[in-house]
Structures are given as C-alpha cells and as structure tokens.
Amino acid sequence: MNRSQILEEIQKNVTKLSTSNLPEYKYIPLHQKPSPSVDELKKIMHLLKKIIFPGFFGTEQEAKEHSMEYYMGVHLEQLYDLLQEQIFHGLCFEVEGCSDSKERSSNIAVEFINHIPHIKYLLSTDIKAILDGDPAAKSLSEIIFCYPAIQAILHQRVAHCLLNLGVPVIPRIITEIAHSNTGIDIHPGAKIGEYFSIDHGTGVVIGKTAVIGNHVRLYQGVTLGAKNFILDNEGLPLDVPRHPILEDWVTVYSNASILGRITIGEGSVIGGNIWLTHSVPPHSKVLQSGAME
Template sequence: MKRIEALEHIQSNVKYLSAFDLPEYKYIPLHQKPSPSIASVREIMTLLRTIIFPGFFGTEQEAQVDSIQYYMGVNLEKVYDLLQEQIYNGLCFEVERCCDSKDRASQIAVAFIDKIPHIKYLLSTDVKAILDGDPAAKSISEIIFCYPAVHAILYQRVAHELLRLGVPVLPRIITEMAHSDTGIDIHPGAQIGEYFSIDHGTGVVVGQTAIIGNHVRLYQGVTLGAKSFTLDDEGLPMDVPRHPIIEDHVTIYSNTSVLGRIRIGQGSIIGGNIWLTYSVPPNSKILQTKAIKDE
C-alpha cells in the first residue's frame, strides 16, 4: 500500500478516535484535567524506600553515619516537592475545579511526611514478624533486601496513610504498582496492625474494608475478599464494609478464601484450601474435612 493511501486510512480513523460524544464511546470520557504522573509516583516510592531502609537502597554515601542526616533531609525535601505536586494533580483529577488545591496539597504532603516515622516503625515490626516465622530467612538484611512482602507492605502502608489524608487516585496507583511488582494485591483502604507478615506472597488479595489485627500471618494465595455486594437503587455496588475482620495472632495458610464481613477470632489457625464464609471464635482451628473411605 502506498503511503498516501495509508494516511487516508489513518485520517479516517482520527475522526472517530478523536470523538468524545459518540454513544459507543460513552464510557471513555475526554479527560482534560491534570493527572498524576506514574513516573513521579514511582520516584516518590523509591525515595521513601531509601528513607525507611537507609543503606539498603540508594547510594552508599546516604548511609554513612556522618552524612545520613544531610541526605535524609535532601531526600525528604525531594519527597515533599514531588508529593505535593502529585497530590495536587490527584485532587484536580477528582474535582471539577482545582484552583484552590495547591495549598491543600502542600498541607497534605507535610502531614504525610509527619507520618513517615510511624510507617517506619510499622515496617520494622513487619520485618521482625517475617524473620520470626520463616526459617529460610538468614537475616533481617536479607528480608529487607529480597522479600516481596516487605515491598508490598511498604507500598500499602504508604498508600493507606495517603488515603486517610484524603488523597484520591495516588493510593490506588501505589498499591497497583506493588501488585504488578510482587503479585500481592492489598487495597490501600485495608487496615493492618503491627507485626504483619506474608509468606511467599504470590496471589495474596486483601480487600478494601478488611481489618487485620496484630501478629497476623498470611500465606500465598490467601484472599480476604467480599462474598457479595450490596446494591443501591440503581443496581450499582455500594461501598460498605464487606471484607473480613482478622483478629490478633491469626495464621491463614495457602490458597484459602475468607469471604464476607465475618470475624476470625484471635489465635485461630485457618488451614490451606479452605472456603470460609462464617465467623469463627477465638483459638479455632479450621481444617479441610478428610475424605472417609467406604468399607
């Protein structure tokens, strides 16, 4: 085909692809507002990983005793500059007008920076929980540097704090980055206590309204999901509590689905390959029913 003929085909499709009011495209609106930058959000998370785990990521100079405070200040300032811009874009993304959002974005960015020490504390407990529960782990350093659970939990804890501060869009971007990187899908809305650990991790899913207590361990393939949705008058799913509550010191083994707004009592053990849709009292042990051989 001659180039001029190809260009004619291109132009004929430009007419349709540029249209934003055709009925067949009604669920893809024309978006003309500022949008968050995926690259900038990833840079923010890279900086936060360096700040929370000094010496493991970033440059060697950033971890030197005589220069760590200087580089910590530099990195935190970079986080502020990038974050307030992305928060602004996120606020504009969700509202009709964003002319009053710059100051609010700056305030939220500062409020988040004040949360970073607490996030670091929680990650410290998570690393300890992984070490205590995994005999294959040779050291704390190996866990921080290698384990996908640490990566996914860091991203979720950051996203959760941003969500609590009222930041739209960015929290989902952050947790979906971790999802793509690790195969672990934890919604930023999930509430997670101290000493949280995920063993192996691939295929773990934790829903938006899940509540997880302290010292909880999940294995690969675990789903803390919704059993069903409550619909509004228009037939659309309502955003109401619909995911499990997991109390302290609970272990859930691989490929188990815990569904609905049920409560798993503290100290319980849920075996592998279980489909659980009812609450269980503290210190329960839920295992697969063994097949009975006919005589």
C-alpha cells in the same frame, strides 16, 4: 494500498477517535485535567525506601552516622517537592476545579512526611514478624532487600496513610505498582495492625474493607474478599464493609478464601484450601476435615 490511500484510512479513524460524544464510546470519558504520573510515583516510592531503609537503596555514604542527617534532609525535601505535585494532580483529577488545591496539596505532603516515622515503625515490626516466622530468612537485612512482602506492605502502608489524608487516585496507583511487581494485591483501604507478615505472598488478595489485627500471618494465595455486594437503586454496588476481620495472632495458610464481613477470632488457624464464609470463635482450627475449637 498506496501511501495516499493509507493516509486516507488513517484520517477516517483520526476523526472517529477524536470525537468524544459518539454513542459507542459513552463509557470512556474525555479527560482534560492534570493526571498523576506513574513514573513520578515510582520515584517517590524509591525515595521513601531510601528514607525508611538507609543504606539499602541508596549509597553507603547515606547510611554513615556523620552524614545521615544531611542526606535525610535532602531526601525529605526531594520527597516533598515530588509528592506535593503528584497530590495536586490527584486532587485535580477528582474534582471539577482545582484552584485551591495547591495549598491543600502542600499541607497534605507535609502532614504525610510527619507520618513517615510511624510508617517506619510499623515496617520494623513487619520485618521482625517475617524473620520470626521464616527459618529460610537469615537476617533482617535480607528481608528488607529481597522479600517481596516488604515491598507490598511498604506500598500499602504509604498508600493507606495518603488515603486517610484525603488523597484520591494516588493511593490506588501506589498499591497497583506493588501488585504488578510482586503479585500481592492489597487495597490501600485495608486496615493492618503491627507485626504483619506474608510468607511467599504470590496471589495474596486483601480487599478494601478488610481489618487485620496484630501478629497476623498469611501464606501465598490467600484471599480476604467479599462474598457478595449490596446494590443501590441504580444497580451499582455500595461501598460498605464487606471483607473479613482477622483478629490478633491469626494464621491463614495457602490458598484459603475468607469471604464476607465475618470475624476470625483471635489466635485461630485457617488451613490451606479452605473456603470460609462464616465467623469462627477465638482459638479455632478450621481444616478441610471440619472446624474445631
């Protein structure tokens, strides 16, 4: 082909791809609204790491006692500016009009900042739980700096907070950033208590309506998933509770699949490679050879 023929072929496809109402594209909507930026959300998460873990992800000066408050103020102001804009884009992304979303996004950003101390507290319990359960971990600092579980849990706790504040789209993007980086997939809707730990972590999947109590430990490859879906009259899945409830002090070993809205009683141990679709009472041991109370 000569250049003219190539451009002619390109133009044919320009016309096809620029037409939004062709029947073969009926499942791809045309999007003409402000959209959240993955790059900006990555900046937000990096700022949050500086705020929650001073000195680890910024400069040494930021962690010195005489200058910490100054840098903390700078970081929080930067966070507000970035977050307010992304929340605004998220709100516009989900609604027909977004004329009133500027003030709402500002209020949500401030409210989120007010929740950061509690997120930091929860993460401090998670770090301690990992240290207590992993003899390979030499210090709290090593866990903060190196362990993928902390990155995944940080992203989920931030996303869960934003979801509870009514922010659309952005919470899912935040957890998917961690999913891509760590191989740990935790939905922002999952409710997770204190002292939560994931050992190794690769392949862990936690569904939207899962409820996890305090002092729960998961190993790599664990799935807290749905067994099946309830469909509406149009054949679409309903968003109803469908993932497991793990009570306090539960341990689930590698590659176990716990499926459906079942309850794993307090203090139970679920062995590796188990496929579990029924509730078990407190202090159970479920192994490949059977279930023992």
